[in-house]
Amino acid sequence: MYKSVISLTTLFGLLLLVSCNAKKNQGPSPLQIDSKTATKFFDKDDYLFFDVRTVEEHKARAIPNSPNIPVHELENRIDELEIYRDKKIIVYCRSGNRSKLGTDILTKNGYDAVNLIGGMKQWDGPIISEN
Numbered sequence: 001m002y003k004s005v006i007s008l009t010t011l012f013g014l015l016l017l018v019s020c021n022a023k024k025n026q027g028p029s030p031l032q033i034d035s036k037t038a039t040k041f042f043d044k045d046d047y048l049f050f051d052v053r054t055v056e057e058h059k060a061r062a063i064p065n066s067p068n069i070p071v072h073e074l075e076n077r078i079d080e081l082e083i084y085r086d087k088k089i090i091v092y093c094r095s096g097n098r099s100k101l102g103t104d105i106l107t108k109n110g111y112d113a114v115n116l117i118g119g120m121k122q123w124d125g126p127i128i129s130e131n
Helices: 002-024 035-039 055-060 071-084 097-108
Strands: 047-051 088-092 112-116
Touching: 047 071, 071 097, 088 097, 097 112
Parallel strands: 047 088, 088 112
Antiparallel strands: none
């Protein structure tokens, strides 16, 4: 009886470990997009790149034609994005952390939004810069 309990406990632990690892290896979630894929949508009219960094960061270096609302202001200024309601929005920041939050805010408000994985650090498409 004791061996059966140990065997079942070990088996359960292994199954739990395998299922957790399987979930980790499924790739990006549907609410994320990598830079290489995102650059394909840069010139498409039904897509919008949206910057949730600070105004200063946006002025220094940004993806062309991307509106900017800092993520900490987004919930209070969400109505400003109504004109983009029909667009697929690719949300970006410097590294991808703030844009995850921005993507959550937008999707909770009914927008079709995805997070740009790695943000501007990984972006290899067109940029505008003060320099």
